[in-house]
Amino acid sequence: MSEMPPANPAPFLQVERDGPIIIATLNRPDDRNAISETAHSEEIAALCAQITRDHTVRALVLTGAGKAFCAGGNIKHMLEKSGMFGGSPFAIRNQYRTGIQLIPTALYELEVPVVAAINGPAIGAGLDLACMADIRVASEKALFAESFVKLGLVPGDGGAWLLPRVIGMARASLMTLTGDTIDAAKALEYGLVSEVLPPEQVLPRAMEIARSIAANPGHATRMAKRLLREGQDMKLAPLLELSAAYQALAHHTHDHHEAVSAFFEKRAADLQDK
Helix, strand or coil, X not given: CCCCCCCCCCCCXXXXXXXXXXXXEECCHHHCCCCCCHHHHHHHHHHHHHHHHCCCCCEEEXXXXXXXXXXXXXXXXXXXXXXXXXXXHHHHHHHHHHCCCHHHHHHHCCCCCEEEEECCCEECHHHHHHHCCCEEEEECCCEEECCHHHHCCCCCCCHHHHHHHHHCXXXXXXXXXXXXXXXXXXXXXXXXXXXXXXHXXXXXXXXXXXXXXXXXXXXXXXXXXXXXXXXXXXXXXXXXXXXXXXXXXXXXXXXXHHHXXXXXXXXXXXCCCC
């Protein structure tokens, strides 16, 4: 008699929908929402692909269950040399490339605006995950560290590219090369987060921002976000060319015409995501 296959584990992401807003919660509170399994990265990438295909989604709110936002990699797995940290150097390289590196590719490139509700510590890959969002609001109890060097490691998920673009090279170098932890007040000073709030207000504030984003035509916020992303690595002339092309597309959408009519008629626009 053959053994029954193990039951599928609970999803890493708890996904809910509130109108045009998706709320995705990293749901491993006992592990401080650490990301050490390829399946976790695949879930995030799959959610991003699903959102990209659904033009009725206008914002994504990302947060963590329990007391942490995300503790990065699972240090116990590092000790055991298991999961993505096990095998030969070649195997580990490939596990990074086909595992956790799926996240920056999918989430940073997602055109739907992302608001991070940082409810607690964002450490290592957890900090890098927060940097993939467009807007970050944090709990007064949140802590932040680009802590890889403390464990003799380097940012393996794009942090060396992401963090300087959020807080500048000097501060990113300080955080990356010391691995030291900063509190929420310092994160606000650095521009890492835009607001610091009491813990119970973090998710409601993130939802408030997401609703403000979602009140606008989705095609406009998606293309505006793409311009912001491309503008970080593009000269002005090609960015202007891309802006003109996007604007031509925007002028021919139903929601643009509806928004203009609503403006003159002093009423709320009836957006139809087309």
